[in-house]
Amino acid sequence: MKTQQWPESDIVDQTGRTAVVTGSNTGLGFAIAKALAARGASVVLAVRDTEKGDLAAARIAGTVPEARLAVLRLDLSDLGSVRAAAERLRSAHERIDILVNNAGVMYPPYSRTQDGFELQFGTNHLGHFALTGLLLDRLLASERSRVVTMSSMGHRFRARINFEDLQSERRYSRVAAYGQSKLANIMFTYELQRRLAGTGTVAVAAHPGVSDTELPRHTPAPIRALGRVMPALRLMQPAEMGALPALRAATDPDVSGGEYFGPRGVGGIRGYPVRARSSAASLDVEGQRRLWECSERLTGVRYPV
Numbered sequence: 001m002k003t004q005q006w007p008e009s010d011i012v013d014q015t016g017r018t019a020v021v022t023g024s025n026t027g028l029g030f031a032i033a034k035a036l037a038a039r040g041a042s043v044v045l046a047v048r049d050t051e052k053g054d055l056a057a058a059r060i061a062g063t064v065p066e067a068r069l070a071v072l073r074l075d076l077s078d079l080g081s082v083r084a085a086a087e088r089l090r091s092a093h094e095r096i097d098i099l100v101n102n103a104g105v106m107y108p109p110y111s112r113t114q115d116g117f118e119l120q121f122g123t124n125h126l127g128h129f130a131l132t133g134l135l136l137d138r139l140l141a142s143e144r145s146r147v148v149t150m151s152s153m154g155h156r157f158r159a160r161i162n163f164e165d166l167q168s169e170r171r172y173s174r175v176a177a178y179g180q181s182k183l184a185n186i187m188f189t190y191e192l193q194r195r196l197a198g199t200g201t202v203a204v205a206a207h208p209g210v211s212d213t214e215l216p217r218h219t220p221a222p223i224r225a226l227g228r229v230m231p232a233l234r235l236m237q238p239a240e241m242g243a244l245p246a247l248r249a250a251t252d253p254d255v256s257g258g259e260y261f262g263p264r265g266v267g268g269i270r271g272y273p274v275r276a277r278s279s280a281a282s283l284d285v286e287g288q289r290r291l292w293e294c295s296e297r298l299t300g301v302r303y304p305v
C-alpha cells in the first residue's frame with residue numbers, strides 16, 4: 001500500500017497571496033516562510049530581532065531569487081510591540097491571506113513578559129491572541145484566509161489551563177507552563193473557528209512532532225544531550241519536515257476550519273503531515289470560552305467576530 005505523503009511540492013501556487021509568519025528568522029518559521037515564498041507568496045518575516053530577520057530574508061532570497069519578502073519587528077512578549085506591528089501591517093496591507101502563529105519559547109526559567117504575564121503563556125498564547133485579533137479584519141478581507149497556530153505534542157504533558165493561577169505565581173513548573181501555553185494554542189484555534197463560522201476565514205492548528213530547531217535551548221543539559229543523538233536514532237526530523245503540518249494547514253485546499261495537523265509517524269514524532277487528534281482537555285468547549293474571555297481581558301483585544 002502506498003504511504004500517504006504530503007511533501008513541500010504539494011503546496012499549491014500562492015502567487016498574489018500575503019503571508020505573515022511569526023518567529024521566521026530560524027527553525028520552523030524560517031522553513032515555513034521559505035516554502036511559502038518559493039510558491040509565490042509575499043511573506044512578512046515577523047521577528048523580534050530585525051537584524052536576524054534581515055539575514056534570514058537574505059538566505060531565502062539566495063535560494064529563491066524571486067522571493068517577495070519584508071521584515072517586521074514583533075516581540076510577542078510585549079503587547080505594545082504587538083500593537084505597533086499590527087498597525088504597520090494594517091497600513092501596508094489591505095488584506096492578509098495567511099497568518100502563521102509560529103513563534104514561541106520553551107522551558108525558560110521563570111520570568112515575566114513586559115506586561116507581567118508568565119513568559120511562556122504570555123508569549124506563546126496571549127501575544128498571538130492579541131496579534132490575530134488586531135489583524136482579523138485584514139484576514140476577513142480575504143476570501144479564503146487561514147489562521148494557523150503552531151501547538152506542540154507538549155499540549156498533552158502535565159497540561160491544563162490553570163485558571164486559578166494562569167501566571168504561575170503560586171508555583172512554577174517550566175514543563176507544566178509550556179504545556180498550558182500549547183494547550184491554549186489549540187483551544188484558541190477551536191474557539192476562534194466557532195466564531196469565524198460563516199466567514200471565508202478558517203482557523204487551523206498544527207504541531208511539528210519532534211523537530212531539530214533552537215526551541216529547546218532552555219531545556220536541562222541532560223535533555224539537550226539526548227537531543228544531540230536523537231537524529232541518529234531517527235527520533236527527530238529536520239525543520240523542513242517539521243514545518244509541513246503548518247504548511248498543509250495554511251495551503252491545502254481541502255483543509256477545513258478547526259482541524260489539527262501533525263506528522264503521520266508513530267506517536268506523531270515524525271513523518272508527512274496528516275490530520276491528527278488533540279487531547280481530550282483541548283476539546284472542553286466551556287474551557288475554550290473561558291480561556292477566550294480571560295485572554296480578551298488580559299490583552300485588552302476584542303475580536304470583530
